[in-house]
Amino acid sequence: MSQPIIEARDLSLSFSRRQVLDGLSSAFQKGEWAVIAGRNGAGKSTLLRLLAGVLLPDAGAVERSLEAPMAKIGFISDRLSLFEDWTIARAVSFHCRVFAITEFDDSLVRRLGIGTKSRIRSLSAGERAILHLSLVLAQKPTLLLVDEVLHMLDPYIRDLFVEALIEAIAVRETAVLTINHTFSEIERLPDRVLVMEQGRFSVDETPEALRGLMKKVVSRESLPEGVPCFFRKTEGEYKEYFIYPFHEELRTKHALDFQDIALPEIIKAFIGGGYEQKRMA
Amino acid sequence: MNRKEWREVGRQSLYFILALAAMALLMMGIDLLMSVMGFAQAKPLEGEKLIIILGAWLLMFSMFLGLSPFAMDSKQKGMEYLLTLPVSRRRLLLIKLLPRLAAAVIFYLAFALLYSLIGNDAFSGGFAFFSLAYFALFFISFSLSVVHENFIVQSLWAGIALSGYLALSLYVVGLGFSWKFRMPGSWVVSRSWQDLTYDVPTLLAAIAVFLLLAAPFVASIFIAFKKFDLKPARAFNRRQLLIFVPLLLLAFFASLGFTYFVQTSSNYWESDLFILKNHKLLKSDFPGKLTLYERTGRRSVDLKGRILWERLLLEQGEKLYVSGLDLEDGSRIIGCLNQNDFSWRILHRISKSSHIANGHLGIRYDGAQFVYLLSQLDQSARPENDGKPSAEPMAMQLVRVDPASGRNAIFGFQVPLGGRNNEPWLMGSDERNGRRFWLVALRGHNVLRIWDDGRNEELDLSEGIPVYAGGLLFTRRGGSMIVNRLLDAGSERIHEMVGGYTMGNPYFFSQGNSQMTEIYALRDERIVRIDLATMSVDDVGPERGFLHMVPPGDFYFVEYESWPPKKSDKWKKLYRLKDGRMSLLKKFDFNEVGYGHLLVNANGVKLVHSQWKDGKVAKATMRLYAFPDLRELRFKGLD
Numbered sequence: 001m002s003q004p005i006i007e008a009r010d011l012s013l014s015f016s017r018r019q020v021l022d023g024l025s026s027a028f029q030k031g032e033w034a035v036i037a038g039r040n041g042a043g044k045s046t047l048l049r050l051l052a053g054v055l056l057p058d059a060g061a062v063e064r065s066l067e068a069p070m071a072k073i074g075f076i077s078d079r080l081s082l083f084e085d086w087t088i089a090r091a092v093s094f095h096c097r098v099f100a101i102t103e104f105d106d107s108l109v110r111r112l113g114i115g116t117k118s119r120i121r122s123l124s125a126g127e128r129a130i131l132h133l134s135l136v137l138a139q140k141p142t143l144l145l146v147d148e149v150l151h152m153l154d155p156y157i158r159d160l161f162v163e164a165l166i167e168a169i170a171v172r173e174t175a176v177l178t179i180n181h182t183f184s185e186i187e188r189l190p191d192r193v194l195v196m197e198q199g200r201f202s203v204d205e206t207p208e209a210l211r212g213l214m215k216k217v218v219s220r221e222s223l224p225e226g227v228p229c230f231f232r233k234t235e236g237e238y239k240e241y242f243i244y245p246f247h248e249e250l251r252t253k254h255a256l257d258f259q260d261i262a263l264p265e266i267i268k269a270f271i272g273g274g275y276e277q278k279r280m281a
Numbered sequence: 282m283n284r285k286e287w288r289e290v291g292r293q294s295l296y297f298i299l300a301l302a303a304m305a306l307l308m309m310g311i312d313l314l315m316s317v318m319g320f321a322q323a324k325p326l327e328g329e330k331l332i333i334i335l336g337a338w339l340l341m342f343s344m345f346l347g348l349s350p351f352a353m354d355s356k357q358k359g360m361e362y363l364l365t366l367p368v369s370r371r372r373l374l375l376i377k378l379l380p381r382l383a384a385a386v387i388f389y390l391a392f393a394l395l396y397s398l399i400g401n402d403a404f405s406g407g408f409a410f411f412s413l414a415y416f417a418l419f420f421i422s423f424s425l426s427v428v429h430e431n432f433i434v435q436s437l438w439a440g441i442a443l444s445g446y447l448a449l450s451l452y453v454v455g456l457g458f459s460w461k462f463r464m465p466g467s468w469v470v471s472r473s474w475q476d477l478t479y480d481v482p483t484l485l486a487a488i489a490v491f492l493l494l495a496a497p498f499v500a501s502i503f504i505a506f507k508k509f510d511l512k513p514a515r516a517f518n519r520r521q522l523l524i525f526v527p528l529l530l531l532a533f534f535a536s537l538g539f540t541y542f543v544q545t546s547s548n549y550w551e552s553d554l555f556i557l558k559n560h561k562l563l564k565s566d567f568p569g570k571l572t573l574y575e576r577t578g579r580r581s582v583d584l585k586g587r588i589l590w591e592r593l594l595l596e597q598g599e600k601l602y603v604s605g606l607d608l609e610d611g612s613r614i615i616g617c618l619n620q621n622d623f624s625w626r627i628l629h630r631i632s633k634s635s636h637i638a639n640g641h642l643g644i645r646y647d648g649a650q651f652v653y654l655l656s657q658l659d660q661s662a663r664p665e666n667d668g669k670p671s672a673e674p675m676a677m678q679l680v681r682v683d684p685a686s687g688r689n690a691i692f693g694f695q696v697p698l699g700g701r702n703n704e705p706w707l708m709g710s711d712e713r714n715g716r717r718f719w720l721v722a723l724r725g726h727n728v729l730r731i732w733d734d735g736r737n738e739e740l741d742l743s744e745g746i747p748v749y750a751g752g753l754l755f756t757r758r759g760g761s762m763i764v765n766r767l768l769d770a771g772s773e774r775i776h777e778m779v780g781g782y783t784m785g786n787p788y789f790f791s792q793g794n795s796q797m798t799e800i801y802a803l804r805d806e807r808i809v810r811i812d813l814a815t816m817s818v819d820d821v822g823p824e825r826g827f828l829h830m831v832p833p834g835d836f837y838f839v840e841y842e843s844w845p846p847k848k849s850d851k852w853k854k855l856y857r858l859k860d861g862r863m864s865l866l867k868k869f870d871f872n873e874v875g876y877g878h879l880l881v882n883a884n885g886v887k888l889v890h891s892q893w894k895d896g897k898v899a900k901a902t903m904r905l906y907a908f909p910d911l912r913e914l915r916f917k918g919l920d
Contacts, residue, residue, distance in 0.1 A: 015512065015513065016513070016515075049361075049511065052365055053364065053365065054361050054364040054365060054510060054511050055510045055511055055512065056508050056510045069367065070365075070366075070367040071367035073365070075365045077361055079358065079361055081358055081359055081360065081361035081362040082358075082359055082362050083354070083357040083358075083359035083362070084357045084358050084359070085357050086357075094282075094285060097282075097284070098282050098366050098367065098368070099366075099367060
């Protein structure tokens, strides 16, 4: 494995008395698309902010490779933070000057038909997301950190956004870390899926491995002993059991219908399981 | 990034100038409206008034500049974006600081220029203090710029921090001084900033203290800001406070040490010289040392106490009576040094809680005993009424101290309350029918006569400074000089002289020498002689200086080269006034050694040379000349 572009080592962070990250460690490679999922308040956005440098850890460290200096890290937060009183032209000019950008590609912005004299506060969330993406892509980033913004976008802008990310990975081998709750649009794209729970990654797998590790059983009966159920959902008379971690021996031991499930449903199960664990705790 | 900050500061500065211009216009409009409506006379916006308003606005603006670095970013929801920029935290802070500091300096310089042009000393010598408060407020506000998100709360904290900072700085300057010299720190702290500029070591110490104590504010934000992030402000506050407190303690002890090493007592009357009879000299040194210089040599006595000498009260035979402050307990003493055996004893002690009217200058010798006025009332508790009469009378005591035994007698009486700058003073003493009396005056009130049997009575009202001479009381009323003869009870008016006479001052004290035949006064810029027998007034010469009355009844006139006097003057002339004639005694040249002040007493003349540099007294030296020939006194070992 090559040198990671960024690495989180034993990151811990708390806000007041609430521990948000608790010894979290992980590394991300060049050209890798990793999707981070988890229930609300699991610490996903906090992690991205730590990697972007807008938050600093109480303990642990964020190690950036030489290929990922601050100028080469693009961060789009869910707040879409920019100076709101500025016009687009001023924001672009400022961004280019500070990041020493010589060439700014405004095609994405132009495709939305936004005038450069428009003030940022007058833009819709989708338009701001595209502007923000254009700005960070102009940095020719080696690492792109994108918080949960896809759900704010209409299908047309969402496609534009995703296409731009794909292009960045293809052309520059940019490592992309996104936070997503809805996977339908990007189901086939990520190389890694990470699920956060209680300030750490509880799952860190490729999508293929994850599909193999989680199966669903729909039954009126309870599950027999020895079948690892991560999360259970009741639909009328039937119960849906999400089996994790699944292994092929279970098929031979138990006469159950272990169904393959799609990534969005797997993520949902992990999130639902997270809430259940929290309730139990 | 730099451009953004310069632009932001430029816009804020422009708003400030516009607001100021609008306010000036508004004030002019109000003035105009008032005059049109007949409420008041139309007055232009005077320079002094404008400067005061501008000064107040500038203080607010410096606070705003200091607090504003992140206010706009936060308001525009750009803080998160700001922290993703490829700029280190410290550089970011520096980028924020520099344009604001530049604006603060430019506005300050412009204000200083305006102040010198049209200010007319609007801050009454407090410009140094204003300057300090201005920059201190800027840096303190800057250090608090990320403490809290709420601008009003930040402003309140900045105000509190500034007050604390100024109080602590003044306290440290005083504490360092009192620590070194075992003197009350209030000696330094109570001195105005105007005075401080004359005292280079204390000024140096003050500057160092103010800088050292300001450093923790700036240093703590720069250190804490290294870990600035988007966590709630409370976390940053805690971190900054943890850095600030030890730095402040360090700065406190460093500044205390600095004041200890830098300050000197040289400007606190460390030493003084008093001319004695027979061409002798008494030198007083702080603390508690007296040295007698004679032709045959010198002798010293060190009293081992923290005594700050004030005045030579009396030379009587071999005995020298001096007053001083005992800094161990704050009391004032009258002591006696015997020139024969050089023995010393304290005759009389006045406790710190008692207030002597006019301080050590209020202690008189009435021809037989020392006498002074005392109030038990704390000076600070007295109401300020600018010298206007008050209905509330104040109980006072006249204390008389026997120089031989130190025994004292006390006479109680009451005076109307005066302002702090208008205390009752003893203006004379005399005897009538074998009974002694003393005259007490308070400007704008009746002159009181206090008898040695405890009686007291009101004599004539005086609107100006009254004078007692040759058994006559001169009072002023309605632009005339009224001459009263004192009777067994009360007084009778014997003469009225029309015209603006100026004679005497609150320190003019007459021992009631009935042999006195004349007094001298100023009238219409001329010196005039008043014959006490006939009340005839004779012109003596032009007023080009000051009159000096030396008890028991000698008059001198000091003529200045320029009138009004200038610092560039090169000489002064001393004349004796007698029988309406001015006799030149000596011309004092001080061209080579700085500006000279002449102080005349019964035994000679003290010439104090002040050398000026950058508007301050850089060095002061004394020369002494003894009567009758005014030969300069020089002694071996006395430079």
